[in-house]
Amino acid sequence: MNNIECIVLDFDGTFTLVDEEAVPFVDAFRQGLALEVGSDLDAYWDAAARVISASPDRFGWEYDGVIVAPSHADPYIRCTTIGQIVLERAGIAAQRRTEILQGLYRTCYPLSRTVFRPDAKMVVEALVGSGVPVHVVTNSATAHVQAKIDVLDPAGKASLQVRGDAKKFVLQEPDRKDPVFDALPARTALAGLSRPVWLRRGFYYQALRKIWEETGASPETTVVCGDIFELDLAMPGKLGARVHLVARPETPDYERQAARSVPGGSTSTELGGLLLHLDLPG
Numbered sequence: 001m002n003n004i005e006c007i008v009l010d011f012d013g014t015f016t017l018v019d020e021e022a023v024p025f026v027d028a029f030r031q032g033l034a035l036e037v038g039s040d041l042d043a044y045w046d047a048a049a050r051v052i053s054a055s056p057d058r059f060g061w062e063y064d065g066v067i068v069a070p071s072h073a074d075p076y077i078r079c080t081t082i083g084q085i086v087l088e089r090a091g092i093a094a095q096r097r098t099e100i101l102q103g104l105y106r107t108c109y110p111l112s113r114t115v116f117r118p119d120a121k122m123v124v125e126a127l128v129g130s131g132v133p134v135h136v137v138t139n140s141a142t143a144h145v146q147a148k149i150d151v152l153d154p155a156g157k158a159s160l161q162v163r164g165d166a167k168k169f170v171l172q173e174p175d176r177k178d179p180v181f182d183a184l185p186a187r188t189a190l191a192g193l194s195r196p197v198w199l200r201r202g203f204y205y206q207a208l209r210k211i212w213e214e215t216g217a218s219p220e221t222t223v224v225c226g227d228i229f230e231l232d233l234a235m236p237g238k239l240g241a242r243v244h245l246v247a248r249p250e251t252p253d254y255e256r257q258a259a260r261s262v263p264g265g266s267t268s269t270e271l272g273g274l275l276l277h278l279d280l281p282g
């Protein structure tokens with residue numbers, strides 16, 4: 001396994017087919033939005049989607065005034081990004097737009113299904129069976145992810161550690177000074193993306209540091225696997241971790257290129273590609 005002492009996995013979109021899971025969410029979100037803008041929603045929606053796809057670099061998940069994840073990152077972010085444009089064009093004021101979108105998110109999210117990638121169970125079992133510590137680090141709530149893992153029910157699931165609420169989108173300094181984190185630049189440029197990618201994600205770093213303290217591993221002996229380069233892999237890759245991007249159909253080329261340009265980085269369209277990357281049987 002080439003000196004790997006620790007495996008860190010994202011969850012949504014990495015274990016799961018998030019686009020299929022979100023179908024009921026997207027339907028309900030559109031219905032809710034239609035109540036706000038009237039019968040023209042389809043036209044508004046399609047126009048907003050065209051605006052985003054014509055210049056994807058301009059849109060995304062904004063946190064404290066900067067984009068911290070792309071609009072295509074998942075259907076939830078995409079709906080919110082489209083919703084912003086739709087409500088703005090319908091003449092609804094900024095504060096009301098935020099209230100509407102947050103309300104829709106809250107009521108629609110529980111409708112999401114659970115749809116695992118077809119190879120998720122096999123891959124988790126192979127990873128856990130390798131004897132290397134496997135940790136799930138996710139923005140979702142720990143209990144929510146743990147319940148989904150119980151549904152998947154892989155052999156050895158008790159040794160799978162889940163750390164939720166990782167807040168990978170938060171740009172802030174960690175809770176204590178740290179020379180490893182201090183060496184991180186504020187941002188980096190990716191070939192093919194006109195805006196910067198922000199790296200100092202101290203909250204996510206704290207989750208990784210805790211794992212390194214517990215396992216004795218270091219960034220250099222860790223592999224991190226996720227489905228969104230910017231959110232999951234950019235910071236660990238810069239710290240020296242090996243990264244593996246599990247691409248989804250709408251993952252743009254710049255993300256695949258960015259993952260491959262990290263030393264030891266790779267990509268695949270199926271989660272099982274991670275086993276190849278690690279030279280594990282699967």
Ligand SMILES: [Mg+2]
Binds near residue numbers: 010012013014227228
């Ligand atoms: Mg994900």
